[in-house]
Amino acid sequence: MTLTGMPLLLLAVCIAVAAPVGTYVLWNRLRGPRPVRAAARFGLIGLCQATVLLLAGLLINNHFGLYASWNDLLGRDGGGAVALHQATRPLTDLNKGGPGGTTSQGQLPLGGSGQGAHAPRTGGSQQSVLPVPSGPKQSFVPGGHGTRVASFRGPLSGVGGTGGDVYVWLPPQYNDPAYANTRFPVVMLFPGTPGTAGAWFSVLGGGDELGNALARQQATPFVLVAVNVNQHGVNVNCSDIPGGTRMATYIAQDVRTMIEANFRVSTQRTGWGLMGFSDGGLCAGKLLLQYPQYFRSAVQMAGDSAPDSSQVVRAGQDFVDQNTTLWLLTHRHPGPDQPVSLLAAVSDQDPDSLPVAFQLQAAAPDIVSVSEHARGAHNTAVWRSWLPEMYAWLSQHLDRATPSS
Template sequence: MSPTGWPMTLTAIFLAVAGPVATYLLWNRVRGPRPVRAVSRLAMIGVSQALAILLFGVVVNNYYGLYASWDDLLGDTGSPGVIIHDDKIVAGGVPTPGLDLPSGSRSGGDSRGGRGPVVPVVPRDRPAGPDQRFDRYGDDALVTSFTGPKSGLGGQNDVMVWLPPQYNDPAYADTNFPVVMLFPGYPGTPQTWFGNMAGQKELARLVQAKASTPFVLAAVNISPVKGVNTDCTDIPDGPQVATYIAEDVRSMLERTFRVTTDRSGWGMMGYSEGGLCAGKLLVQYPQDFAAAVQMSGDVRPGGYVNRYGPDFANRNSTLWMLRNHKPHQPVALLAAASAEDASGTVLTDALSLQSAAPDVVDVLKKEHGSHNTEVWKQWLPQAYGWLSEHLDPVKPQP
């Protein structure tokens, strides 16, 4: 029996009801010394509570689609999948250790940012203004509370940054580093990227193995207005979340850290709702970002954006934009999806993105695993390797 679906739900409901009923019927039938009777009755209460918790867990799993199978629940989600580029499978999709990344040869990448004809890079001046103060967070991250001057949005500990070891290496003292902005799901926090996702630890391992460029990682809160999910959208007469992320936060990072200002060195990655944000901001801000990875992300905005009409929703749909207003600048999108994702359309949507723009979109297709952290963590080596092929490399100064 699958952990999802009505058979499991009905079984859990039956057990959750049967437990208290059995406790009631057997309460006065327990025999033996008083300590034995007390332990037996406590055990019956405990079983009843465990069955109620089981029902709650089944309902939550059905609603959010966290685990598609018992193997998935136990952490066995199978292989990470393969990257499909231009209807052809690129075996593995993980750069071989020792390669001088990015080569751009394994998935059609362009080391000057994105994919497509190389266009002249328009120099972007580093924004003027004071550095933002960051405090230590844990062993290896930095955190700040930042309010964007254009959007007026922000909150406590809404932006977190991880600097690769090379950042403080004297050999890289004059190097400007590429940046990958990281987006959590909704509801979620930036801390998840440096906690359960351990995104910085995986990148550090890959950099040491020469399988990824040493990016600066910047995790950002995608819902700075509590309880409001805008799908990273500028809402008319409302929260300007796209401006907050793509303009306010980016400019603050450029002022504060030794990072590149060229679009060819800026990428994004997110899971679930954060995956939708990464994809849509890439096609909406191609002048600022060259590549993005969306993990289990939708290709259309949700209910809040739809309130403002179909035209507005379309302009905030990654799929519609790629079909109707594909960016002129070279951009690249990796859409990672599992065939067992509970939404049922994530893989189909990812393939639709590739069909709409095969010169832009690669698909990382996985057969097993649902909508959960273990699946997204499993994709990180391929995601960082793929971004290394499509964003500017980091090299020490001669």
């Protein structure tokens, strides 16, 4: 009996109806001392509540597609065969040399679990002189899971300053003397909605998974920067709302320049990437196309098709279109002077995001690659299992961090 099948749902409906009927019939027929009868009646009430919760859980799961199978529910899924449908554009701007450049255009296969280790591409984001970029200085405090956390209010956008706005995770190489003059590539991370930036390191284990990939030599050292895109619990789909919240400016300009001024990171567009899941995947895809002067590559895991925030929708259909990845790929295709790469990771068991990925690739086959997984629904356990592959892909599409001595 499958988790999402009609037989299980009908069985849950029957049990949910039978439980209160049975409780009514048995209530005054229970025998034994008073404490025994009281305990039995409490047990019947609890059984009724449990059957209702079971039915509600199944209905919610079937509606939102959170878990596709029993293995998925138990955290034993999310893998399956990976079919990588490659984009056709060569990595032209990653072979220009100079500070932050790379020395190879070749793409390695995704290096996920069970697929073997792939040696990192040579090259680097090192510079002989490390001037301090202009930008706001910011204090950070220790956070959980090896992160540093800041309450940061953007000087241009006015967004932030509420606590837990920006989480930063530094790779082990950051404090290695051999990398003392190396600027590290950055991957900005976005949660879904509802969601918090900290979930990237607690629930998804973003830092732990990258640390494991580094130990297996399947990724380059990235500085991970998770941004709270749901300020005060309000979702604006990472957009600059006319007359309202300027979340896109906060991410692309305020947070980026603040990170450059406070950490030893790349100041080149080829050293900055984006990644998100669900609604955060939409953020990553559309921001890449809206700001190709700042970002080189992005990964959207089970990304949403279009913004659905009430504030975005109220701004009109033209504004919705301008913040939709598919529309941007069709109408604002980045030119050869600022080439970008987008990876859409999806599962065949996620019916909402699956067609989105192939629509994106059909619109821009020179930009979009699709990582198609056989199993896994729309949940964080699945997306965490994809992270080794995502880090490997980003390592091939951003500047690499190499020792300076």
